Amino acid sequence: MGNNVRVRFAPSPTGYLHIGGVRTALFNWLYARHHNGVFILRIEDTDRERSTEEAIHAIIDGMSWLGLNWDEGPFRQVDRLARYNEESERLLSEGKAYKCYCTPKELEERRKVALERKEVPKYDRRCLTLTPSERQACEARGLRPVTRFHCSDEGVTVINDIVKGEVIFENKNLDDFVMLRADGIPTYNFAVVVDDHDMRISHVIRGDDHLSNTPRQVLLYQALGYSTPEFAHLPMILGPDRTRLSKRHGATAIEAYRDEGYLPRALINYLALLGWGYEDQTLFTKDELIQKFSLEGVGKSPAVFDPAKLEWMNGVYIREFSVEELAELIKHFLRNAGLPLEMYEEAWYRKLAEITQERLTKLSDIVGLSDFFFHRVQYETGAVQKVLKKEGVPEVLEKAVEILSDNALEFYSYEIEKRLRGLVEEMGLKAKLVFQPIRVAITGRTVSPPLFETIELLGRDATLERLGEAIHLLELADG
Secondary structure: OHHHOEEEEOOOOOOOOEHHHHHHHHHHHHHHHHOOOEEEEEEOOOOOOOOOHHHHHHHHHHHHHHOOOOOEEEEEHHHHHHHHHHHHHHHHHOOOEEEEOOOHHHHHHHHHHHHHOOOOOOOOOOOOOOOHHHHHHHHHOOOOOEEEEOOOOOOEEEEEEOOOEEEEEEHHHOOOOEEEOOOOOEOHHHHHHHHHHHOOOOEEEEEHHHHHHHHHHHHHHHHHOOOOOEEEEEOOEEOOOOOEOOHHHOOOEHHHHHHHOOOHHHHHHHHHOOOEOOOOOOOOOHHHHHHHOOHHHEOOOOEEOOHHHHHHHHHHHHOOOOHHHHHHHHHHHHHHOOOOHHHOOHHHHHHHHHHHHHHOOOOOHHHHHHHHHHOOOOOOOOHHHHHHOOOOHHHHHHHHHHHHOOOOOOOOHHHHHHHHHHHHHHHOOOHHHHHHHHHHHHHOOOOOOOHHHHHHHHOHHHHHHHHHHHHHHHHHHHO
């Protein structure tokens, strides 16, 4: 197949780049790279009311961040209006299309009548046989026509879809759809056919919500004398509740995943598995995906988006970073949270990365795990009542102060651990009854990074100050 493979990702810039769109882009990109073909980015921006420059930038930024580099483009449909008009005029001259002067109000009234009769609403072709004088009269009334494609009522249109297999559509169920609007802007079905022909697209790989458009497009290819590309319609992506993935299932825009601290490699790996699989393998490098990807490996059944599996996978990739790399990444998220990074030296952030790396599933988790280092203790709801106000806690905290204020103690986590475990033995308590009150006193929460490393990172002075404040809080409560 080689260099004959030319595929495209053609998003509409009416919103942000979402998970479904990224999966489509990824499968096109992988197919092109697997076959040493060409991957094209085309912006389908003919919806002038809803398309925005902001959305175009978001698409380009999202693709770049994910590393889905394109070979040609980005092309924009608004730059090709003359080309669509040219092909529309050709179909008009060949009698394969016609001008329609019916107003939106008239069309809506006829649609209601059809529904009342329990008929499928279709255009009734009343403008198909207008005479030149009748068309002139419509023009004189100020009516601006749309251009409709004249669909055949006979026979069937067969789509040999690489994923779905053979799909048959009866032509009698298709209507004479609008190709060109009254303002000269093409509709999706017309523009996509002209674009795919002009860009020599060999394979149209897209979501299966476009399958119903395909027979109309195939008829256009035939009417225009174009060769028809191969089609592969990808299975729908469902949420965990097996309904169509949407905002109510959580973030769907790729920017939100980037801002939460998901890694491009994790998203690429996970999205590749939404509808495609290779043996029992779960973790893939990008090169492995390119090598092993095939459209024949894409399933017909809907794919279920599992946020928990994505988080797990992201955590696996976070643990592949060196401490130095991770330190730089977490600093970005701490800075975005408004925390004063100047409080600590570079070596401190490397240590923070080291003690939190195993606990991160998203880079943004670092804020919740470590913000207590940057400000006074803010106790979690219930932490004081459930932990600090237990019997014997003041004595535990006072003995901890005694141990940690000993200048003979080298303030490193392994030495701190040795001394505090000695306190556990001395008091004859379970370790949890000693360590948990100390944790809550210095962090304000019941879950934190490893305790002894946390004490080392806080430093002797801050640790003793926080333990003292907790002791004072309990004295006030007793008073």
